[in-house]
Amino acid sequence: MKWLIMGTSVLAAALQVGCERDVSQPNLEYAPDMYGSVPYDSYAPNPNTRDGKTLMAPAPGSIPRGYSPLRYGPGPEEATRAATDLKNPFESSEPVLERGKVAFNRYCSHCHGSGGLGDGLVAARFPRPPSLLAEHALGLADGQIFHIITQGQGLMPAHGSQVAPEDRWKIVHYLRSMQSPARTARKDTP
Ligand code: HEC
Structure with missing residues (x-):
């Protein structure tokens, strides 16, 4: 019993000492190797690299993985x-059209309208875009629509920086599906 009481008071004293922390002094570090990094820190100067930085700049002209540069100007x-060079890399399918619809509604419908008729919400304040179901748009090749989305055309701003290339191609498929009734009607006219 005596030992137990002594043991408890020694433990209590030890805990109390542990709690009285002098914040001006470093505390006890357990496994200090986990804190101090052996390699150079990402943003630290580095005497071993060409430009003296640990994170070196990419070589000029390098491109991110999976990125394919579009070699067409505006x-x-x-x-x-x-229009003549580029082919849509996707076959039309339900998931492709579904994604195309999401992307069209997200990036195009506010101007072109959800049906492509040029009656989007901003069309009242912005020069009204042409209908995407009209004769001229029906005649555009896939590659040309891809180019218009990427680089813009006339008053339409470029969307290359905000719409991923694969989404642009899926939008083209979705646009074709929207145009399909107008295309059939055109064939029916004598
Ligand atoms: C800020 C409004 C705006 C947005 C957003 C927009 N467009 Fe346009 N779009 C226009 C205008 C305006 C024109 C007419 C451009 C011109 O020739 O002056 C146009 C033209 C086009 C044409 C050519 C039509 C033709 O008959 O020549 C296509 C195709 C087209 N847009 C597709 C799209 C697609 C697909 C998106 C979404 C990725 C999109 N646009 C986003 C305003 C917009």
Whole structure:
């Protein structure tokens, strides 16, 4: 019993000492190797690299993995070049059209309208875009629509920075599905 009481008071004293922390002094560190990093920190100077930085700049002209540069500038000539060169890498399918619809409603419908008729919410204040179901848009090649989305055209701003390339192609499929009734009606006209 005596030992137990002594043991308890020694433990209590030890805990009390442990709690009285002098914040101006470093505390006891357990496994200090976990705190001190052996390699150079990402943003620390580095005497071993070409530019003296640990995180080196990518080599000039390097591109991110999975990114394919589009070798077409803005303007109608480039759009025509894209029209003949570029093919839609996706087959039309339900998931492709579904994704195309989501992307169209997210990035295009506020101007072009959810049905593509040029009656989106901002069309009242913005020069009204042409209907995507009209004769001219029906005649655009897939590659040309991809180019228009990427680089813009006339008053339409470029969307290359906000719509991923695969979404642009899926939008093209979705646009084709929206155009399909107008296309059939056109064929029916004598
Ligand atoms: C800020 C409003 C706006 C947004 C957003 C917008 N467009 Fe346009 N779009 C226009 C205008 C305005 C034109 C007419 C451009 C011109 O020739 O001056 C146009 C033209 C087009 C044309 C060419 C039609 C033709 O007959 O020449 C296509 C195709 C097109 N847009 C597709 C899209 C798609 C797909 C998206 C979504 C990724 C989109 N646009 C987003 C305003 C917009």
